[in-house]
């Protein structure tokens with residue numbers, strides 16, 4: 725059984741979405757956000773204090789894109805995974821990591837300086853600059869997504885989960901109205917997938933059952 729430590733709509737949403745797409749059983753352990761402040765004992769599970777942390781037996785992983793790759797490779801060959809002998813293998817790995825390293829990074833600055841810091845430490849200039857930076861990076865997908873429904877290999881893969889999570893956060897930061905047309909259509913395709921909808925429901929139910937706030941980790945701290 726796979727055990728996952730998760731905060732509502734945090735990066736750990738990527739593996740949750742993957743597990744729902746794959747239909748694999750899992751145990752979800754919900755944490756208040758950020759765990760390093762609200763659940764210090766979690767530091768014994770992951771000294772970084774970050775989510776995700778996933779255990780598959782005694783195997784432990786803490787990077788969301790790597791977990792997507794791990795689950796796809798083990799449980800979904802030639803479906804959610806793109807194999808080394810497929811033409812789009814390089815594109816697949818590139819988008820899988822592009823989702824986290826290139827797209828999610830600027831969004832973190834927005835979250836921090838628009839939402840998490842107390843009002844006197846918020847910095848509108850950072851929010852404005854990194855919104856533009858994110859949107860400029862995202863726009864590079866427009867020509868590709870004007871031609872095809874998913875990022876690579878002619879099908880939905882773990883790379884779409886990785887990039888799709890960045891779009892999910894961008895939507896919560898009110899950036900979706902600024903998506904270019906093909907990216908906006910792609911986001912609509914992703915957010916209406918059963919796996920995505922079930923992942924949203926699963927985290928909400930688990931949070932309520934475990935007495936953790938069902939509010940998204942991306943919502944403002946009041």
Ligand SMILES: N[C@@H](CCC(=O)N[C@@H](CS)C(=O)NCC(=O)O)C(=O)O
Pocket residue numbers: 734735736758759760772773774775776786787788789824
């Ligand atoms: N690169 C890591 C980043 C993990 C990460 O920073 N997660 C955030 C949630 S989105 C977190 O747990 N933050 C809490 C903290 O920094 O204390 C991944 O993709 O999994």
